Amino acid sequence: MPPSFDEMRISGSEVRDHYRTYESWLKAQPQELMRDRRDEAEMIFRRVGITFAVYGAKDEDGAGTERLIPFDLIPRVIPSHEWTEMEKGLRQRVTALNRFLHDVYHDQEILKAGLVPAEQVLKNAQYRPEMQGVNVPGGVYSHISGVDIVRAANPDGSGTYYVLEDNLRVPSGVSYMLEDRKMMMRLFPELFAAHRVAPVAHYPDLLLETLRAVAPAGVVDPTVIVLTPGMYNSAYFEHAFLAQQMGVELVEGQDLFVRDDHVYMRTTQGPKRVDVIYRRVDDDFLDPQVFRPDSTLGCAGMLGVYRSGNITLANAIGTGVADDKSIYPYVPKMVEFYLGEKPILNNVPTYMCRDAKDLSYVLAHLGELVVKEVHGAGGYGMLVGPASTKAEIEEFRAHLVANPSNYIAQPTLSLSTCPTFVESGIAPRHIDLRPFVLSGTEVQMVPGGLTRVALKEGSLVVNSSQGGGTKDTWVLED
Amino acid sequence: MLSRTADHLFWMSRYMERAENTARMLNVNYETSLLPQSAEATEQGWRGLLSISELTPAYLQRYSGFNGRDVMDFMVRDDSNPSSILACLRAARENARAVRGALTTEVWETQNQTWLEFNRLLREGALARDPGSLFEWVKFRSHLSRGVTVGTMLMDDSLHFIRIGTFLERGDNTARLLDVKFHALAGEFFGAGNGKETHEVDFYHWSAILRSVSGFEIYRKVYRNVIRPELVAELLILRPDMPRSLAACINEVVTNLQLVANQQSGETLRRAGRLQADLQYGRIDEILATGLHAYLTQFLARVGDLGGGISRDFLVPETA
Numbered sequence: 001m002p003p004s005f006d007e008m009r010i011s012g013s014e015v016r017d018h019y020r021t022y023e024s025w026l027k028a029q030p031q032e033l034m035r036d037r038r039d040e041a042e043m044i045f046r047r048v049g050i051t052f053a054v055y056g057a058k059d060e061d062g063a064g065t066e067r068l069i070p071f072d073l074i075p076r077v078i079p080s081h082e083w084t085e086m087e088k089g090l091r092q093r094v095t096a097l098n099r100f101l102h103d104v105y106h107d108q109e110i111l112k113a114g115l116v117p118a119e120q121v122l123k124n125a126q127y128r129p130e131m132q133g134v135n136v137p138g139g140v141y142s143h144i145s146g147v148d149i150v151r152a153a154n155p156d157g158s159g160t161y162y163v164l165e166d167n168l169r170v171p172s173g174v175s176y177m178l179e180d181r182k183m184m185m186r187l188f189p190e191l192f193a194a195h196r197v198a199p200v201a202h203y204p205d206l207l208l209e210t211l212r213a214v215a216p217a218g219v220v221d222p223t224v225i226v227l228t229p230g231m232y233n234s235a236y237f238e239h240a241f242l243a244q245q246m247g248v249e250l251v252e253g254q255d256l257f258v259r260d261d262h263v264y265m266r267t268t269q270g271p272k273r274v275d276v277i278y279r280r281v282d283d284d285f286l287d288p289q290v291f292r293p294d295s296t297l298g299c300a301g302m303l304g305v306y307r308s309g310n311i312t313l314a315n316a317i318g319t320g321v322a323d324d325k326s327i328y329p330y331v332p333k334m335v336e337f338y339l340g341e342k343p344i345l346n347n348v349p350t351y352m353c354r355d356a357k358d359l360s361y362v363l364a365h366l367g368e369l370v371v372k373e374v375h376g377a378g379g380y381g382m383l384v385g386p387a388s389t390k391a392e393i394e395e396f397r398a399h400l401v402a403n404p405s406n407y408i409a410q411p412t413l414s415l416s417t418c419p420t421f422v423e424s425g426i427a428p429r430h431i432d433l434r435p436f437v438l439s440g441t442e443v444q445m446v447p448g449g450l451t452r453v454a455l456k457e458g459s460l461v462v463n464s465s466q467g468g469g470t471k472d473t474w475v476l477e478d
Numbered sequence: 479m480l481s482r483t484a485d486h487l488f489w490m491s492r493y494m495e496r497a498e499n500t501a502r503m504l505n506v507n508y509e510t511s512l513l514p515q516s517a518e519a520t521e522q523g524w525r526g527l528l529s530i531s532e533l534t535p536a537y538l539q540r541y542s543g544f545n546g547r548d549v550m551d552f553m554v555r556d557d558s559n560p561s562s563i564l565a566c567l568r569a570a571r572e573n574a575r576a577v578r579g580a581l582t583t584e585v586w587e588t589q590n591q592t593w594l595e596f597n598r599l600l601r602e603g604a605l606a607r608d609p610g611s612l613f614e615w616v617k618f619r620s621h622l623s624r625g626v627t628v629g630t631m632l633m634d635d636s637l638h639f640i641r642i643g644t645f646l647e648r649g650d651n652t653a654r655l656l657d658v659k660f661h662a663l664a665g666e667f668f669g670a671g672n673g674k675e676t677h678e679v680d681f682y683h684w685s686a687i688l689r690s691v692s693g694f695e696i697y698r699k700v701y702r703n704v705i706r707p708e709l710v711a712e713l714l715i716l717r718p719d720m721p722r723s724l725a726a727c728i729n730e731v732v733t734n735l736q737l738v739a740n741q742q743s744g745e746t747l748r749r750a751g752r753l754q755a756d757l758q759y760g761r762i763d764e765i766l767a768t769g770l771h772a773y774l775t776q777f778l779a780r781v782g783d784l785g786g787g788i789s790r791d792f793l794v795p796e797t798a
Contacts, residue, residue, distance in 0.1 A: 048583075049575065049590045231576045244579035255482050266481045268635055268792045269740050 005151050005159035005416035006428060007076060018079040018476050021194055026074070026419075026426075034073060034421055037187045041071050044186070050179050052234045052464060070469030071180060073187070073421045076431055076451040080198075083447055083475045086149070086161060086435070089344030090445065092335060094145045094437045097166060097322050099338040101141035104321060105131045110337055116330045124327070125375065126320030128283065130290060134307050136316050137214045138441060142323075143314040144207070144278075145437040146171025146449075149345070151416040159416055162346045164432065166331065168315060168323040170280050173470075174436050175238035177450040178203060180472040196477040198447035203436070204245035207278075210440035211246075214312050215275050222275035225251045225265065229281050229297045234465075239280050253281070258301030263311050276312045283317050325374045325408045326352060348413060354405035362409040363400070366393050369409040370460075371400065384460055386412050415460055418471065420453055430454045432462050433473065447475035483577045484639045485793040490573035490589070491627075491643035497566035498620035499651040503527055504553055505613035506690035511546050513682060524549040530658040531561050550609055555600055563616055567596050570623075582630040585623070592619045638734040642788065645734075649727030650781050652691060656714055657774040659687050660707070684710050691722040711770065712762040724777060725757040731784065738792065746787030753780050 008019045015023045045051075051066035078086075103110050104121055111118040121127055146167035151159045181200055185192055208224065215222035228239035230252050243250035255265050256274070264271035279286065285295040287303040305311050321327065329350040332343040351358040351369070362369060366385050373381035383396040400407050417428035435449030451471040452462035462468040507527050511520050524544045528534045533552075536559060541548040556562045560569075571593040578586045596616070599605075604612045624644065631637045684705045688694040693713060700717065701709050718725045732754045735747055765773045 046594065047587055047591050049578070049586065231572075240579040249480055249483070250577070250579045251480060252482065255480050268479055268481055268484045268639075268738060 003153060004414045004428070004430065005153040005157075007151070007416050007418040007431070010157075018077050022075070022077065022191070025191065025194070031425065038071075038073055038421060041073070041183050041187060042068060044183065045071065045179075048179075050175075050237055052237065069176060069464050070455055071183060072429075072453055072455075072469050072471045073184075074419050074426070075184065075472040075474045076418050076433070077474045077476055078433075078448060079476055080478050082161075083198075085344065087445065087447075090147055090435055090437050091443045092339065092341060092344055093147065093163065093166070093331065094142065094439055094443060096335040096338050097145070097168060097331065098139065098141055098439055100334045101168075101316070101319060101322050102139045103338070105134065105141075105318065110334065113337065115333050115337055116327070120326060121321060124321050124324055126318070126324050128318030128321070130303060130307070131316070131318040135309065137216060137312055140214055140439045141316040142168040142319045143210055143214060143316075143439050144171060145439065146173065146434045147437060149433045149435065150413055150431075152413040153416070160346060162348045162413065163331075164348060164413075165325065165328060166323040167434075168319040170282065170315065171434070171436065172235040172238055172280075173434055173450040173452075174203060175241045176470045177436070177446075177448070177473065178241075180450075180470055184472040195474065198475040198477055200446040200448060203446045204242060206438050206444050206446065207242065208246040208248070210438040210444070211276050211278055211312075211314055213440035214314065216309055216312055219275045223273060224248045224276040224278065225274050227251050227253070227256075227277050227279040227281055229253075229285070233280075235280065242278070248278075253285075253295075253297045253299050256299035256302070258299060258305055261305055261308050261310055263299060263302060263305050274311060276314065278314045283320065286313075286317065325350075325372055326354070326405075328408070348410045351409040353400060353407040353409060358409075359400075359404050362407075363397065366397060366400075368412060370412050371396065371407050371409045374406050374408060384412065387458070387460065412460070415454075415462075418451075418453065420455070420469075420471075422455065422457075427457070429457070430460050430462065431471065448473035479580070479635045479639075481793055483580050484635065485789075486573040486577040487580065487636055487639045488643040488788070488793060490570050490577075491640045492647040493566045493570035493573065494589075494620055494623050495644050495647040496561065496651065497563045497570065498617055499648070499655075500531075500553060500561065500563050500566065501613040501616035501620075502690045503530065503655060504550060505610060505617075506686045508546065508550070508609050508613070509689075510682065510686050520546070526658045527553070530654045533559065533561060550605065554605055554609075554612070564596070564600070567593050567616075580636050582626075584626045584630045588619075588623050588626045592623065595619075635738050638737045639792070641734045642731055642738075645727040645730040646781060646785055646788075648722060649724050649731070650778060652714060652722050652727065653724060653774050653777050653781070655687065655690065656711065657771060657778075659683070660711070660770050680707075681705055688713075693720065693722065696720055708762055708766060711766070715765065716757060716760055716762060718758070725754075728754045728757055735788070740791065743787075743791040746784065746791050749780070749787065750784055753777075753784070 007016070008023060009015055045068050051068055100110065104127070108118070110116050111121060148164040148167065149161050150164050151161050153159055177200060211224045212222055224246065225248055226239055226243040226246075228236060228250055230236065233239070240250055249265065251265055257264055257266070259271070263274045263277070265274055281297050284291045286298040287300060288295045288298060289300045290303045302311070303317070306313055306317065329347065329352065332347050335341055335343040351362050353359045353362055362371065366383070369385045371383040371385070383393065385393065388396070415430040415432060418431045419426050420429040422429070431451050431453045433449050433451050435445055438444045451473040452464070453469050453471055454460060454462045454467070455469050456467055459467070504527070507523050510523055521544045524546055525534070527549060528537050537549070537552050540556070540558065541552065552559055553562055555564045557564065559565060571589050574581060574586055574589040599612060599615065627637065627640055631640070684707060685694055687710060688697050688705070691714065697705065697710065697713055700713060703709065713720050713723065715724050717723050718729055720726055728750065732750045735743070735750055739747060
């Protein structure tokens with residue numbers, strides 16, 4: 001495996017062009033100052049209440065289960081020519097994924113053409129037969145898509161971006177992208193005077209525009225709401241933040257009811273009709289009459305209203321069939337099939353363990369590969385071969401053999417590193433990138449996205465539930 | 479606005495107001511306990527404080543005597559006591575967190591900061607070191623919370639429900655304070671107590687009540703008179719210009735209720751208006767003639783009834 005791609009430096013002494021101004025500034029900063037700034041950031045985040053809930057954790061000083069996501073002071077910088085290319089690729093990829101979802105729930109041309117195995121789609125737990133034949137406004141299913149991108153080193157030392165996975169259900173993290181920027185501007189205003197950093201603060205505006213654009217036909221001034229599972233959900237801060245920034249109601253399932261084939265919310269002035277629901281609740285919990293009967297997070301009868309076309313759900317029900325890890329390998333084919341274009345963004349080569357040949361390769365190379373559960377998320381249920389002990393590998397092997405179709409495997413990509421301010425000073429840590437792509441009447445995004453960083457030395461897992469932190473992401477305008 | 483949002487806002491401000499009033503009562507009791515007085519009188523003071531909030535049985539499950547340290551501990555930092563300042567500040571903050579999107583950033587940060595700081599102060603032993611400043615601190619955080627609310631919130635239903643919560647709670651708390659304090663002095667007040675010594679005790683007692691509602695200077699300004707119990711009662715019950723009086727609180731409740739009125743709130747508004755009229759046209763000699771305790775008991779029942787009506791009309795979700 002070649003050494004990781006360093007985002008800031010070409011070699012020990014040579015700094016990449018787009019980092020040059022920043023690096024000379026950083027060199028001049030005393031460690032104590034950086035430490036003070038970091039403490040200041042932590043204090044502000046705590047006061048503002050930018051926290052996430054850790055499932056099953058308890059705190060002694062009354063703060064409940066709320067934790068801060070560690071914020072790193074050193075930004076991840078992307079030069080504008082790289083971003084321009086990436087943006088094109090994201091636009092293309094998300095458009096193809098939306099076309100695929102429409103196809104799957106209508107004529108299934110891509111299955112008939114034999115490009116994606118039909119049983120892989122139709123027998124997938126994320127496939128929702130209830131959505132078959134349902135028309136959604138504009139044919140858009142995934143209105144908010146989070147596409148995880150990493151950069152891996154090539155043998156010649158250059159780097160290549162790869163899409164690691166598509167998140168088309170309820171991708172989260174955008175509030176950290178916005179808060180990290182706000183924090184950086186507060187802590188280091190002089191850096192923004194010295195750099196032309198593309199702004200991101202208009203994201204909530206784009207989001208609202210997107211949501212209004214996909215209202216049910218004939219609704220002139222749609223009522224948009226954000227549906228949250230409630231304040232004990234790990235992403236509650238983000239739900240509240242986005243609702244507030246858009247100026248719409250933040251609603252829980254208990255606030256909603258269905259009457260005469262419409263969804264209403266209970267207000268102090270009586271029932272009010274709802275048109276567009278940006279839901280941050282999983283499919284399974286949306287409607288206890290159709291999905292999980294024990295769910296109190298959704299609203300009974302919602303699916304019926306949805307099928308009648310009287311509400312829009314963002315994202316649509318059943319998008320999971322397109323971001324499933326077993327479907328991921330087919331995305332480049334989707335781009336060619338629906339758009340007649342060459343895919344701009346690379347996929348990571350993927351072994352599907354359901355395939356006997358792939359499985360035997362995977363079993364023989366467990367120590368080198370990353371193996372993931374097809375439906376896993378949040379860094380749970382995966383094996384990072386090179387970072388695991390013999391015992392861990394053997395334990396995982398047993399799971400894999402017992403249920404091979406539940407797993408895929410990929411070569412262990414050496415994620416690129418970015419200098420990060422840790423206890424011992426400034427040191428390289430692995431990072432990824434999640435841009436947020438909005439699809440309404442058009443596909444839009446703000447430059448950059450959320451950069452997540454694995455704070456543990458050598459770790460490749462960037463998820464906040466696994467000790468990951470975040471960085472501000474700068475797209476530098478030329 | 480969402481009924482659930484209104485509900486959280488209403489309770490957020492109620493709990494904040496309750497924390498403030500608890501701090502006020504504790505502070506006055508604490509200061510009084512520093513005056514030269516008999517052990518019985520001191521104990522009587524702490525006992526009375528618990529009975530204001532109907533907490534004596536709960537207290538006795540955890541403590542045996544009525545000494546200042548235990549009562550303050552119970553009322554300030556005891557998690558098992560839902561009316562302790564700690565519990566009230568937590569509830570205020572939890573309610574705010576549930577609807578932080580409906581609050582301005584400043585309002586939310588004030589609530590959150592109050593909660594975080596209060597925990598820090600307790601950890602650092604502020605209660606044992608200097609109870610007086612801790613109580614002052616709570617009072618000022620409540621002032622800040624009210625000020626930032628009025629100073630930054632859009633003047634829509636959100637603000638009106640916050641105001642209703644504040645004044646309903648305050649009216650309730652002032653009535654409880656009066657009831658217990660007058661009750662404790664029933665003997666002297668309705669009896670003969672003409673000796674100089676009694677007069678002195680009275681002075682400290684009544685002025686303590688006044689100070690607990692920031693009313694001592696107001697009393698002097700309004701009456702230009704020595705402290706007389708019936709005037710204290712009049713000030714705290716009937717004066718519409720005294721910001722913590724029952725009349726002032728109910729006036730605010732009525733004003734804000736009118737602003738949020740909906741199709742089903744007519745009866746609640748009528749009852750609130752009637753209570754307002756009773757206070758507006760009431761006279762202190764009539765109230766004292768019929769008995770202050772009976773009057774306040776009835777007032778508390780009517781405030782409770784108003785709270786129930788508001789929940790029914792606006793807050794508790796109707797069934798679909």
